[in-house]
Amino acid sequence: MKINTAGVVLFFLTGFLALSCAEARDLGEIQKEGVLRHLGVPYANFVTGDGGGLDVEVMQLFAREIGVEYRYVETSWATVVNDLLGKQVGADGNNVKITGDAPVRGDVIANGMTILPWRQKALDFSAPTFPTQVWLITGPASSLTPIVPSGFIEDDIVATKKLLTGKSVLGKNNTCLDPSLYFLEDINTAISLFEGGLSELAPAIMQGKADTTLLDVPDALVALARWPGQIKVLGPISVEQQMAVGFRKDSPALQEAFAVFYRKIQMDGSYHALVSKYYPEVFDYYPDFFTVK
Amino acid sequence: MQRQGIEIRSIFGRTPQLLVFFCITALICGLLVINYLSQRSLQQANIYRFQQNFQKSTASIAYFFSERENDITNLAISKPVTGFFSNRNLGMSMTYGLRSSLNSITQLFKHRTASARMGEEFIYSHLSLLDIDGKILSRWPIDETADCQKVPEAGGPLTVAVTSESFGCITFIAPVFLHDKLQGYIQGDVSFDTLTSYLLGDTPGLLFITIAGRLVFQSQPETTILPAALERLGRTDTVWPVELNRDDFVDPATATYAQKTAFTLFFSSLAKYKINLYLAEESSTISRRQFRLLFMAGLGVLSAAVLLGSGAILRANTRNVILETSLFEAGRREKAVAEKVEELELIIDGARLGTWNWDIVSGQVLFNERWMAMLGYDPGQLDTHVDTYTNLVHPDDLEAVRKNLRAHLKGETAVYSVEHRLRHKSGKWIWVLDAGKVLRRDQTGRPLRALGIQLNLTEQKEAQQFLGKAKEESDAIIRNFLDSLIVVDEDLTVSRVNQATCQLLGYSEEELLGQPVTMLFDDPVELVRGIFSFYAVPDSDPLAGRAVLRNVDLSYRSKDGGNLPMSFNISRLQDDAGKITGVVAGAKDISRLMAVLDKVAQQKNYIEKLFDVLPTGLLAIDSSMEIIKTNKAFSGIMQNWAKQFQVTESSLTGELLDKLKKALGETMEHDFALTHNGLTAYLQYNATPIQFPGDIERVVSLRDITDRRKAETARILLATVIEQFADAVIITGTDGVIRYVNPAAIRASGYSRRELLGQKTAILKSNQTDPTLFKELWQTITGGHVWFGRMKSKKKDDTPVEEDVTISPVRNEEGDITNYVAIKRDVTKIDLLQKQLLKAQKMETIGQLAAGIAHEINTPMQYVQNNVTFLGRVFEDISVLVRDYRQLLQTPGIKLSDEAVKHLAEIDLDFLMAEIPQSVFETHGGINRVVKIVAALKEFSHPGSQAKTLIDVNHTIENTITVSRNEWKYVAEVVTDFDPELPLVCCQPDQLSQALLNLIVNSGQAIAETGASVPDNPGRIGISTRHRGDFVEIRVSDSGGGIPEEIHNRIFDPFFTTKEVGKGTGQGLSIAHAAVVQKHGGSLDFISEPGKGTTFILRLPIKTIENNKGLV
Secondary structure (H helix, E strand, O other): OOOOHHHHHHHHHHHHHHHHOOOOOOHHHHHHHOEEEEEEOOEOOOEOOOOOOHHHHHHHHHHHHOOOEEEEEEOOOOOHHHHHHOEEEEEEOOEEEEEEEOOOOOOEEEEEEEOOHHHHHHOEEOOOOEEEOEEEEEOOOOOOOOOOOOOOHHHHHHHHHHHOOOOEEEEOOOOOOOHHHHOHHHOOOEEEEOOOOHHHHHHHHHOOOOOEEEEEHHHHHHHHHHOOOOOEEEEEOOOOEEEEEEEOOOOHHHHHHHHHHHHHHHHOOHHHHHHHHHOOOHHHHOOOOOOOO | OHHHHHHHHHHHHOHHHHHHHHHHHHHHHHHHHHHHHHHHHHHHHHHHHHHHHHHHHHHHHHHHHHHHHHHHHHHHOOHHHHHHHHHHHOOOEOOOEHHHHHHHHHHHHHHHHHHOEEOOEEOEEEEEEEEOOOEEEEEEOOOOOOOEOOOOOOOOOOEEEEOOHHHOEEEEEEEEEEOOEEEEEEEEEEEHHHHHHHHOOOOOOEEEEEEOOEEEEEOOOOOOEOHHHHHHHHHOOOOOOEEEEHHHEOOOOOOOOOOOOEEEEEEEEEHHHOEEEEEEEEHHHHOOOHHHHHHHHHHHOOOOOHHHHHHHHHHHHHHHHHHHHHHHHHHHHHHHHHHHHHHHHHHHHHOOEEEEEEEOOOOEEEEOHHHHHHOOOOOOOOOOEHHHHHHHEOHHHHHHHHHHHHHHHOOOOOOEEEEEEEEOOOOOEEEEEEEEEEEEEOOOOOEEEEEEEEEEOHHHHHHHHHHHHHHHHHHHHHHHOOOEEEEEEOOOEEEEEOHHHHHHHOOOHHHHOOOEHHHHEOOOHHHHHHHHOHHHOOOOOOOOOOOEEEEEEEEEEOOOOOEEEEEEEEEEEEOOOOOEEEEEEEEEEHHHHHHHHHHHHHHHHHHHHHHHHOOOEEEEEEOOOOEEEEOHHHHHHHHHHHHHHOOOHHHHHHHHHHHHHHHHOOOOEEEEEEEEOOEEEEEEEEEEEOOOOOOEEEEEEEEEOHHHHHHHHHHHHHHHHHHHOOOEEEEEEOOOEEEEEOHHHHHHHOOOHHHHOOOEHHHHEOOOOOHHHHHHHHHHHHOOOOEEEEEEEEOOOOOEEEEEEEEEEEEOOOOOEEEEEEEEEEOHHHHHHHHHHHHHHHHHHHHHHHHHHHHHHHHHHHHHHHHHHHHHHHHHHHHHHHHHHHHHHOOOOOOOOHHHHHHHHHHOHHHHHHHHHHHHHHHHHHHHHHHHHHHHHHHHOOOOOOOOEEEOHHHHHHHHHHHOHHHHOOOEEEEEEOOOOOOOEEEOHHHHHHHHHHHHHHHHHHHHOOOOEOOOEOEEEEEEEEEEOOEEEEEEEEOOOOOOHHHHHHOOOOOOOOOOOOOOOOOHHHHHHHHHHHHHOOEEEEEEEOOOEEEEEEEEEOOOOOOOOOOO
16 A cells, blocks of 8 residues: 555644644634734735734734734744744755744744745645745846746746856745745756845845845835846746745634635725735736635 | 077076086086096006916916926936836846836826825826837826827927827926936826816916917817917017907807907916917906996986986996905005015024915825925925825824814814924934914815914924933932032022931931021131132132132031031032022031041052052053053063073063053053063063053053963864864763864764754764663763774764774863763774775685695695506406406306306496496596696696796686686686687786686676576676787676676776675776786776676787796
8 A cells, every 4th residue: 555655744743733732822722812923024015024014914903803912923934833833843845844842932924925835734824815926036237137028937937947057046945935946956056045034135136145046026026116226037936826824733713713804804805905005016917816706 | 589588598597507517517528538547547457467367377387387397307216217217227027027116106106196186186187107219108097098109309308298189288298317318208197177277267268378389278169269360479479468359260150259359368478388378358358348338328418317427427436436446455455465475484484484285175285395304305205195294293292283183173273283293304303393274164164274384393302301301410410419519599598408418417408498508607607608609709809700619628517516527619600691690519528538548548558568469460650651660470470581581670671661562552452472582471461541640551460371372372283183183073071962073073974063063972873883882882981981992873874884983081170071082983994995805815815725735636636647547557458358267268168166156247247347447537537637627726826926927828718717617617608719829928827817817707707697507598708819919819708797887987996896795805807907907018998788798808918038038
């Protein structure tokens, strides 16, 4: 009999996490204690770091919806999943590996987190909240020329990857900007992993720390607006991806409450208004995503 | 006659009436003339007013245009617009990146369109971004039908152009430059309807607008003016009205005016934009023509309706007077208003006031330049919506602002006034006094417009805060002043006193305040008064003009009558105007001071002793680097090194001071060295600036760190050695956690330094090592002994490693074990080499034994062979004898005994006679074979000689085949193909034999790996010889599996083998190669085909015996 390895890993992971998270809470405990802890990493306009951001406002509305206080808990990309699960976890290809324990610091992750296979094995995601894609970016002085769009995303990705031959690319581990997710090791590309925050990738490339870098669309839109003429979008590295709110697998009631809430703010237009506030350009790129069906 | 008389009487009788009539008539005529003149004057005034109003409207339009200029120019230099072109110039596509830049511009247009309003109506019908060819890149409101616009022929400054008439709008267009290169244009469209309805909405009549002589707008489209008239108007350069007849219109039939309607044309110009505005107004509207009708009517009914006419004239005059009066009054008011406005502007400007003008309905607020400057912005930099203003208000003040404003808007307060903070462009907060008032409300009382001013209060606020803080600080200082402190006003009464004084005197603060200052002292009243009013002495007095009296000795008198001698410093106090308001006196208890001085003297003595007993060298130096004082430790250091350097102490001290002088100029703490006669003293100094009475400027501490420096040098050397040590060095704590690894350990383990540090040594542990070994290891090292042994570890990639390990405990000064040091050497390869070497030595020994055994076997085999030969030969003789005996037995009369017959039957003589020769023959053959093998073995294993000799290669090969038979006979057959004419070759026989043996054995093993076996599936070893010019070529081929291509370049490497451990030494082909190539100058190559086999080609140079005499 052939054993489905991923399934077994997922089974044990789910059980393991469920048993190990002493501080993990579901909706009942959250309402009893009266506070929703939102794990966030300052990133693009999802969490701006000064108390605002699309995901911050959504979580504030959600906390109000379930009748509790809102509390923002800042973390980092390296530890955000750990802080939710109470375990030190990391990506192992498309699988997830557990390397130790960690304190549980929050109830929900909302900071423009891309749905990735390994994350799906560690977390439960809400319905997609934001579209994204990974673009290849370079500095203005680079000799690399942006691709001419063909109308077919797959062809555009191939054309973009060709540009990387013999060049260096900057990525970030454990995020959607991990070069290994897009098989960049298979082409003649020097890969380096960035130690700083995601929002610092664009400045890093402007300072010439690598030939190119990966940026997801939301961050690229912010960077284009902030530094016009200072970064150059070469083309896509990935097909369209989606972002969502992350939950522990043992918090079904909280997930259900958020699903109802999210549907509600979609229907009454308040989610659309928030997206317009923080990402007015995104509707041009993904006109269908925000159409309420 | 009578009748004539009557008529004459009648006439004369009416003379008075006639006179009255004529008088009245004359009066009426006079009134008519006056009326005419006044009408005429009124008409002129009306025209003048029309023209003035029209000029004002035109000025409004000019202002409106300049605002639009600013709008469009600001958009053209805005970040989103220049950013878009920057990104486009980088080559980015719309799909990937550029669209967001364009969308930012659209959002900007949307916002600007929404914020630029006149009343409820948007000013701009469209805002567009055009590329250099006029193609529309972005447009708001979005208009899919428009795709291209006319653009100026060349860039240049802002120009105003007009679209086609069908659009009915005026267009403002500004070029966008990036790095001085034209990139595109910003275009704003303003509808004529919007323009005229708000700026010329109150103007009656027909309005025409021409731009560059071309009619672009008229207020009544059905009344089109003739081009000829337009041309005539175009030549007009006066602002004075000109007559325009109805015939000047294109189609008089459609005109609503009467046939003889005359117009008065008003003209105004915006020269900057080449725009002319014409206003055609019916002349009747401007100048009433009634005066002519009244004049005619007056003449007609003059005599019949004098009273009526007079009344009418009087009424008309009255109206005229009223109208004239109202005109005068209006003019006077306008002038007054203008003067007031000017006065107000001067006041606002002079008072440095910011002003705001809030259209409450639209939310738009106009701020003056002063206000913008107050917040650090340039005009036009801030959006003018009220929300923008709200965002600038400090969050803590926002509620108060809203509350006050709400109350005023509701009419609850007469004016709106509040002090609050606004965010400056730099991010700091400024205080403003914000005051305003609603000027206009609608019928329901809803506010429509409000005006206000703002005064920057930041400096006052800061000054207030500063004063408040200063007062608090001064209060705190006085209150907490440790010594006695009193403030005495100019009336010499105590106005303030601190706690220390109260405690000293035994009074409460309330008891002292307001009391005469003399009450506090034991000294004569006059003396006290004189001292506390020292500032009021005559100019001739020595104290005149002094601000402070110092060290004045007075004695307090305490509440209980005690006398307290004090020393006072008294300073006069002045207010902001310079007026002296009293004095402040601070006092010290001298008795305590004396006690303190005694204590200081003791402390000084103590410090001086301490100075000498300190182990650190100390020297006090003055500003000119002269030594003031040194301690014993310093002298000790100098004496010690002066002795070692063999110099005088004074010269060494001088040298030290020179070094110090130089070093102190750079840093206050440093090391330096003194060197003499090959010896070096390392000294460390630390200089502390100090203020002592006298000239001491610095105290320098000096430490002899020579020993420490040497130890440090030794430590660095040791660390460097460890770092560069070829063996792995790992230092752990007693808990087994790794604290240090050297580079060799990192290389050997495959882990990074970061991965190893903090981990337990178990990370390197292999499961292949016996656990009891570790137990023994820990027992040894925890017992304080050194452990040495061999163990198996593993690398990061799980590769097993065999290591010789020495682990030593490290003890601290107390003898406790604090760490363990492990030195590890990878012996994996050495171990393998040792095994292979052992096997090779074993094989060599066996070879030597074989030679001896062959020799031992050879001798008995010789006589066995001889004896068998002898037996064969004699049996032939015996056979003849037996045959003869048998023939004899057949002779009649000869009879054998029964026993002989019986024996003869038992031995089956016929059988023996047939089989014994065969047995002897076979035995002989076997012995010959043994002899041959022994001879070959003997020859093969003969101890090697360095001498070369001529040999028969074919024979050598046959020998080798014989010797190696056991290696191939079960798996292959050997097929030879020798060249019978092969010349002799000069070589070392044992080396060639060894090379051939290795090749044949290698072939046999290669065939065995394919599963071949004799006799069912035999492999094949082919050996051929050929004469190739100066070489003899030997080919050894096999039908094995071939050599994988990836190891072709390694098969001749020493110790390289693909066989499992223990089955091959990895030296066979290496030895063969060395024997052929290095010892004989030949070559050894191979051809291999996977799955088919390998052929080794051995070439030996042929050398004649003559050529090699010396070698033979």
